[in-house]
Amino acid sequence: MFIIKAKNVAGSDPAVQGANADTLDGFHASAFALSGHIHTDSSTIEPAFNAALNAALNVSGNAPMYACRAWVNFDGTTTPPTIRASGNISSVTRNGTGDYTVNFTVPMPHSDYSATANYTKTNTAQGSENDGQAIPWNYQENWVRIFVSNGGANAKEGRIVSVSIHC
Secondary structure, eight states: OOOOOOOOOSSSOOOTOOOOOETTTEEEEEEETTTTTTEOOOEEEEEEEEHHHHHHTTTTTSSSSEEEEEEEEEESSSSSSSEEEEEEEEEEEEEETTEEEEEEESSOSSSEEEEEEEEEESTTTTTTTOOOOEEEEEEOSEEEEEEEHHHHBBBBSEEEEEEEOOO
C-alpha cells in the first residue's frame, strides 16, 4: 500500500512546478481513477518508499517491521479499570482481583497474535510490591485476558498495567 499526500495548491507553488499527474516526487505513477486502481512500477517505487519509511521511523536494516495493533496503559485497582492511554482499546473489564479483559475496538484478524503485558503496584522501581508478573492467557479476536500475580497462583492488583498486541 502506498500513501499519496495531496496538496491544495493556489498559484504557482515551486514544490509542484514541472510536475504532472504521472509524476510524484520523481516516481512514475499511472493512475486510472475510474477503475480505482493505481498502476506503478514497484521496482522503483517500493525500495525508495521503504527507505523513506524506515528513515521516518528511525529503523535500520532489512528485517520486516510489524506495527502494534492495540495497546493500553490502565489502573487495575479501580472498578472498572481506569484507562490512562490506549490505541484500539474500547474498554478494560475487571473480572476479579488481578484478572482483566482487554477489549479491542477493531478485532484482530485472528487469535494467534502476540500479547505482551507487564505491571507495577507502585510508581517506583524499588517498590516491594513490584514482584510478580502479568500473563496474557486467553487470546480471542475481540479481546485478550490478562492475569496479574505474585509470580505464582496468587492474584494481585496492578496499579500500572500495560498491554501491547502485535499481529
